[in-house]
Amino acid sequence: MPHLKSQAISVQTHLRDQVANALRAALIAGELRPGVIYSAPTLAAELGVSATPVREAMLDLAREGLVEAVRNKGFRVTEMTDKDLDDFTDIRTLIEVPTVGRVAATASAGQLEALRPLAEQIVTAAQGHDVLKYLEADHRFHLELLALAGNPHLVEVVADLRKRSRLFGLGSLNETGRLVSSAQEHVELLDLMLAGRIQEAEDCMRRHLAHVRTLWADGQADAVADASVLRLSR
Incomplete structure (x- = not known):
């Protein structure tokens, strides 16, 4: 697994x-599949670290x-249902859409322009x-934009929702170029x-969150399909 390599772990952090x-x-x-159980020693061996x-x-x-x-076995990657996807999207829409409106009405041009490098990094x-760089820049853009509303608790809630919105299999969608249109919505x-x-x-934020929800669903479907192929090939 490319992301589970010993060289990915350094002593600097x-x-x-x-x-x-x-x-x-x-x-x-x-690379880690929903529903599959992974043991700490096995993952540790791939990463080149101890199990602790x-x-x-x-x-x-x-x-x-x-x-x-x-x-006595390890950890199972949890599966996310269509209802989970809908629920997460509903909550984010309820929070982020009106907050974008508030920020657009109150933030200075300088504060908004300061986010442009992040928006461009997402597209690049x-x-x-x-x-991984896409997700890092996307994460920072959304949370820094919401932070302009001046409510740190709101930002914390959205950050937690983003963590729970697992983008399983997003790598395969990225290879087809399907993330580009979603990325460009940040600049828009x-x-x-x-x-x-x-x-x-x-309206743009509402459309963007709906777009993200579709990517979640497609990424998860690809991950589940790949896992089924692996099980059948054994």
Whole structure:
């Protein structure tokens, strides 16, 4: 698994955090499959670390709802249903759409323009098929935009929702270039907000979240299909 390599772990940052990031990357790329049980020693061997930081990292992911502990066996990657996808999208829509309207009405042009490098990084990453940089820039853009509303608790809630919205198999969608149109919506949103077109900005955010929901569904379907092929080939 490309994202579970020993060279991906360095001593420069906390080992537990490094391992958790590597496991998240493997989840996103579809290398760790929903419904499959993985043991800490097996993952540790692939990462070139001891089992202890892997167990600690897995407990962090369990608190985020990404995996669940299986007694005496390891951890199972949790599966997300269509209802889960709909529920997450509904909550984010209820929060982010009106917040974008508020920010468009109150933020300065300088505050909004400061987000343009992130919006452009998202597009560049999508065009370059770099899914991890895409997600990192996307995460920062959304949370920094929402932070302009001045409510840190709101930002915390959305950050938690984003963690739980596992983008299983997103790597395969990225290879087809399907992330580019979603990426470009960030630039469109920023331009509408800067122009003071509040209703259109809200509509853009609503459309963007619906687009993301579709990507979640397609990515998960690909991951499940790939897992089925693996089971049948054994």
